[in-house]
Amino acid sequence: MTKYVLNIIREETSNNGLSKPKSDINQTLTSMNYKLIDIPLLIGKKQKLVGSLLSVRKVVAQLKREDTLVIQYPTYMGALFDIKLLNVLHTKHIESVALIHDIDALRFQQPFGKGLHYEIFLLNKVNLIISPNSKMTTFLKKNGLKSKCRELKVFDYLTKVDVSNKNIFYSRNVYFTGNLNKSKFIFRLRNSENVHYQLYGPLDQHQNKVAAMYNGSLSSDSLLSAVDNGFGLIWDGDSEQISNLNNSSFGNYLLYNNPYKLSFYLAAGIPVIIWAKAAEAEFVLSNHLGYTINSIDDINNLISTITPNSYQELIQNVHRIQLKLIHGDYTRNVFDH
Template sequence: MSSYKNQGVFIVKTIYKVKAYHAGNKARADVDSVFDQFSHNYIHNYSVDNNLYLNNGNNKNIKYYLIRSINAVRTFFEFRKCKNKVLLMHYPPLFPAVLGDNISFLYKNNETVFLVHDVDSIRYGTDEKKDIDVLNLAKVVIIHNEMMAKKLVQLGMTVPYIVNIHLFDYLVESRIEEKKYKKAIVFAGNLGKSVFLRDWIALERNYDIDLYGMDFPAECTQFDKVHYKGQEPPDTLPLKIDGGLGLVWDGPQTDTCGGMLGNYMRYNNPHKFSLYIASGIPVIVWNDAAIASIVKQYKIGYCINDLREINQIMDQISEKEYHTLQLNEKNLQQKVIHGGFLKDAVVKALAYVRE
């Protein structure tokens, strides 16, 4: 990696004003930490929405719009001076619309490498052309998996080189203790947005549910075997999870991952999947999810079609089998917590750009 440092590789660095307790910031911060190992040259993006630190996003006043405008202008001129560099960037970039539609010159004037976090046109059904037009300005795109690559090519992406990251990293600096065998399902994330949660909790179950995250639905406390563990900073959450199996599920239903968000799992590598691997617990995922192939290949958990199938898993899983799944996961865990997957992807991307 050191051979790339200071050889025209620049990182587009977003300046954050506050730290947030959600996975989106953790994912981007981890990517920045790995990017930093390839270069210490930065192009700064000051234009992140400053409602993060003004009035908690409420009552956007004159000060809000003034600072936002100044930051947008600073960012525009910062980008304008960048030419003939290799850029490592997040996608989607955190630019306000006033900038986002007017900085194609940044991608055109440089050899751009995008690390894709999400593709909103697939996730929410928004304008596909908007995503594809920007991605096609890149030299290299680092994507989640082969299913996402095929989908983007189908939608019109013609990037010269595509790199499959396989798994998102989840950096952890502290030592992670081995997690204990227990008949519990861990679910972490934005609980208020997890529409299936209420119906799942209401099912007849032979296992406990441990919930971590924001916006816990208060009505869920009326059900047995439901334990709200609170909202933990993403960096320390793998240390707090004490055992069980991690669930990756989305959409409004319990019998499948349906709706737009459920369907997105066919193409997405959810960050919570990496969280569970970093934590050292086996996983349960939807059988039609893109990540199901990883679960099957490495034998690190179970793939299901319906959340009712978890009862049978819990009836059959022994402590010995649980520890076998953990052992199978160990190499992935070590690579995830040390940034190994993105490092490998960036090395491939830069090697292509240098050809």
């Protein structure tokens, strides 16, 4: 019995966190003796229609009965590839494991037939689901998921940067990193005596509106080295409030997902500030890694109450989790289970 992980090769994206989570999973699993099966990403309707069956055959040709194949979901290979692959794996008695990065129906309006019902239908063809967290698992089960589930808890963050020996110091900086183009709330941020926002990441338009806060876009390793103080903000959407409605939006997606920003801030060694209703708020509070807020407007008062001494206590807790993240421990634990 051999264990494999499907490696869908795509062009490297800019510094927006799209490819690193999946490559980190691949790297950790290969260190656990999983073998990579490489196939190129199919792009566009024509390529997906013409290339799906051939791609499935290439994958399955490398597998035999009772092998295991880990699929990082979603594959973005198209419905024809996904359904055919999962059906063939089942027929050939090959164990399928889907590690969920995203449920797109929860963050984007989907075309007819491609919503949550379709995603559940697909995931029910899988033997084992690695769900991001218990909130996501509960939601999927409530909506018809039958497959066996385990929870990752938080995404690991592998790096060659020596982050564990960084000297983290107290400041009133609040960092927000990632793809700034989808986080319109940044244009409502205001620096004050208590808070100075630091924005990093791709930003295509209106940089002038956040000029006092914007520091450009860096590689993940450069950013890990640069961030050595203050707090990391986990927020999303258009405004300083996140409506707790179950409609598709970037902000509401925090109700269910494991934001990779959380992993980055903890790997950098700084405590976090997260929306109180976010799925990962429980992880933050139970491990004493930072604070929760209901609105961006809460940050000003919150920062004014935090002393250098209480900040140092948080740093010690963050350091404990940091060592796990940078060594891939959460991925190892869920697959060693």
